[in-house]
Structure formats: structure tokens, C-alpha cells
Amino acid sequence: MSVFSHIPTIKFEGKGSDNPFAFKRYNPSEVVLGKTMEEHLRFAVAYWHTYVATGSDPFGVGTADREWDKYDGLDRAKLRVEANFEFMEKLNIPYFCFHDVDIAPEGSTLAETNKNLDVIVAQIKDNMKATGKKLLWNTANMFSNPRYVHGAGTAVNAGVYAYAAAQVKKGLEVGKELGAENYVFWGGREGYETLLNTDMGFELDNLARLYRMAIDYANEIGFDAQFLIEPKPKEPTKHQYDFDAATTIAFLQKYGLQDKFKLNLEANHATLAGHTFEHEIRVAAINGMLGSLDANQGDYLLGWDTDEFPTDLYATTLAMYEVLKAGGLGRGGVNFDAKVRRGSFELEDLVYAHIAGMDSFAWGLKAAAKLIEERVIDGIIENRYRSFKEGIGADIVSGKATLASLEQYALQNSAVRTESGRLERIKHVLNEIIFSV
Ligand code: XLS
Ligand code: NI
Ligand code: NI
Numbered sequence: 001m002s003v004f005s006h007i008p009t010i011k012f013e014g015k016g017s018d019n020p021f022a023f024k025r026y027n028p029s030e031v032v033l034g035k036t037m038e039e040h041l042r043f044a045v046a047y048w049h050t051y052v053a054t055g056s057d058p059f060g061v062g063t064a065d066r067e068w069d070k071y072d073g074l075d076r077a078k079l080r081v082e083a084n085f086e087f088m089e090k091l092n093i094p095y096f097c098f099h100d101v102d103i104a105p106e107g108s109t110l111a112e113t114n115k116n117l118d119v120i121v122a123q124i125k126d127n128m129k130a131t132g133k134k135l136l137w138n139t140a141n142m143f144s145n146p147r148y149v150h151g152a153g154t155a156v157n158a159g160v161y162a163y164a165a166a167q168v169k170k171g172l173e174v175g176k177e178l179g180a181e182n183y184v185f186w187g188g189r190e191g192y193e194t195l196l197n198t199d200m201g202f203e204l205d206n207l208a209r210l211y212r213m214a215i216d217y218a219n220e221i222g223f224d225a226q227f228l229i230e231p232k233p234k235e236p237t238k239h240q241y242d243f244d245a246a247t248t249i250a251f252l253q254k255y256g257l258q259d260k261f262k263l264n265l266e267a268n269h270a271t272l273a274g275h276t277f278e279h280e281i282r283v284a285a286i287n288g289m290l291g292s293l294d295a296n297q298g299d300y301l302l303g304w305d306t307d308e309f310p311t312d313l314y315a316t317t318l319a320m321y322e323v324l325k326a327g328g329l330g331r332g333g334v335n336f337d338a339k340v341r342r343g344s345f346e347l348e349d350l351v352y353a354h355i356a357g358m359d360s361f362a363w364g365l366k367a368a369a370k371l372i373e374e375r376v377i378d379g380i381i382e383n384r385y386r387s388f389k390e391g392i393g394a395d396i397v398s399g400k401a402t403l404a405s406l407e408q409y410a411l412q413n414s415a416v417r418t419e420s421g422r423l424e425r426i427k428h429v430l431n432e433i434i435f436s437v
Helices: 037-041 047-052 073-091 110-131 158-177 200-221 245-254 267-272 277-286 313-325 347-373 376-384 391-398 403-412 423-434
Strands: 043-046 095-099 134-139 182-186 226-230 261-266 290-294 334-336
Touching: 037 313, 037 347, 043 047, 043 073, 043 347, 047 073, 047 095, 073 110, 073 347, 110 158, 134 158, 158 182, 158 200, 182 200, 182 261, 182 290, 200 226, 200 245, 226 290, 245 261, 245 277, 261 267, 261 277, 267 277, 267 290, 277 290, 277 313, 290 313, 313 347, 313 423, 334 347, 347 376, 347 423, 376 423, 391 403
Parallel strands: 043 095, 043 334, 095 134, 134 182, 182 226, 226 261, 261 290, 290 334
Antiparallel strands: none
């Protein structure tokens, strides 16, 4: 059954086009800094927001008008698979991502759940073969089911921990079966509400144990995906353990896992942590841990993960600048972990939302490339730190300087001349670049 038959195939028509079903900026074959846009951006559809979300909120039921919701159980799951591949074809999106529970209904036992997964995974595999579409990453949802009320890998109950481990095991098998490029861990309920009933150190030790078991099992079955951890500071728990990139990297280093993982960074998680998206990408990049991106945006007036489609060109430009400077996303991609608003309930809105997100990232990519080609930021940075290139500065960098030699220098040169950071001028240049591409 076709779900998107009334939607035309979305093609690049360029800036002047007023066709709402066309890309204005995303031209997959256009070469930017030596690679095509398609190779740079590696867009992915998020199964949960696109095919599972209904638009419900704490104050009301779902509003979304979706063909598959006329069915339930495995029938609904099967129609979602067909819809996914049709949608990816229509939008020319090469990748998709899912949680285990997004693709197949949970049964009343673990064995039944795994059987349902097997049915749907086989259907997905056939569709992947027929269309050439690929799995950017999969993950296990270890936060929705009530059993995970007190955590999964940080559960207070060993039986719950075992169930989570079983879910990860199956997730790795599914990832291998579908050739996933990455496997994600997002610590949905890995966190706590209060220390009055929580052994934080023990919970973190257990989480590291689960990660070690996952690495061992992936090796055992020959699943060579890149493992990713997705930081988030709060929601659903008050204190999420993987607060931000820096916290997650410190965790990985403490347990000696830093070579086994990279990070999946989400824009709205960055803002919830009080950071910008580009900050999180930079922290990962300078530690060699940039893995993949969950593309969305928050609302500065709201304090939760609103998961809006990314349309802020400043944010996409600065994010893509970081990605380009870091040498690209490698096996990662740009996954739209974003949902249409409750008021955007028609099927077309899913299409418009992805077009908006893809065009915004393509625009950001082009602006970032121009910033690099014209050495706008590189020039500023080089000039700002130039005193470390020679004399006493070069001695500091090479390790030759000591507190005594620096004191000697300072005693003789106590009138240091500092310079303006020129922030307003730089922002003006940035505006000009973004709107010129
Ligand atoms: C939730 C997370 C989640 C992960 C995958 O805030 O972004 O969707 O990306 O579990
Ligand atoms: Ni996410
Ligand atoms: Ni999120």
C-alpha cells in the first residue's frame, strides 16, 4: 500500500523556485570543498518522530493523520516499514535510524518481542536491498517501558539490568543483520532524581560494565559499527549521567572506554545543557570523538527538548563549520531527531519539515564552506594567537618556558598590550556570508 502517493518526488530546483515540494538549497550532487552535499550531510530519517509520534502532549491526544494508525500490532509495523522506504525515496534521504520498539510491537514476553523484531527486520532488510537505503544507526529503547522506571544500565534492580542487557544484545544482532553504520546509546533513564536513594558511583560502574559487555558481544558476532553515546543533561531524569560532551568523555576516560566510543550530539540537548550545538561538536572534535549529529533545535523560551526541525541558519552554519573543520562526519550523519508541531498534523507536514531541515543544513554547509575558503575565522584565530608563534610565546608552546623564565620576561615587559576581540565586526561578516551563499 502506498502512503505518500500524492506527494511528488522532491528534487532540487534552486533558489528561485516557489515549488513547496522542491529543494532550494540541497543539491545532493553539488560539490562543496571536494565532496558532494550528499556525502557531507548523510541525512537520516528518525523513525520514532516520523512514523511513531502522534502529536500527543500532556494535555491532549494525538492529532496526526497517519494511514498506518488505522492498523495496530504487526500490521501497523509493516505499513510503517513500507511508508519509511517510500518517504526516503520521495525525499532522496539515504539513511534512517530507529529504536527497537519503534519498528516492532513489544510482545508479552521478551521472546515474543524478539520474534516480532525478526519479522520486521526481515521486511526492512528486503526493502533496504531493493532501494539501496541504509541504516545510520539503531538503538534500544530502555526508557519507555515501566520496568525502566529506575533506570536500565543504571537500574537499582539486577533483573531489570539483565533485561536491558538482553535488549542491547538483540539490538546489536539487529544492527549487524541490517549493516548499521553506528550503534547508539542514549541514556534515557540513566540518571537520578535525588541522592537520598541513589548510589551514583555504583550506578556508573554498572553502566560501564554494560558498555564493556556490549563491546565484547559486538566483537564476538563481528558487528563493526561505531558505538556512539548521546549526551543529554536532563529529561526524563533530573540529572542525566551523560550530561554533555565533556561529562561523557570524562566518564569514558575514567573507565578506559574512550577508544571504543564516539559521541552523537544533539542540538537541543546542547541548549538544555546551557551550551551551543557548535560548543558540543567542538568539545567532541578536539577529543577525537565526533561521531554523528541529531539535528533539531530547541525553543529558547521553553526549557525542554522540543525537537523542532532545524531552520536556524546561524546554528546550521556554525554546526557545519565545526563538522568541516573536524574533517567531516565519517560514519556518522545528520539524523533529523525532530518532530512536526502538534498543529502540523497533515502528512504533507512531514515532507515540508524534512525539506526545511535539509535545505537549512545545505545552506549552513555552503556558508561554512565559504567561511573556510575565505579563511574568515582561521584568519581571526591566527591573528589572535600570533604571540605564541615566536619569542616567549613559542617557548611556552614548546615546553621550554618555566615559571622563572616567564617571570623574568614579565619583569622586563610589564606593559602588555592587548587587542580588541572585534566580536560585533565578526558577527556582521558572518551575516553577510550566510546571506550571500
Ligand atoms: C531523546 C533522544 C533520543 C535519542 C535516541 O531526547 O534524543 O531520541 O536520540 O534514543
Ligand atoms: Ni537524539
Ligand atoms: Ni533528544
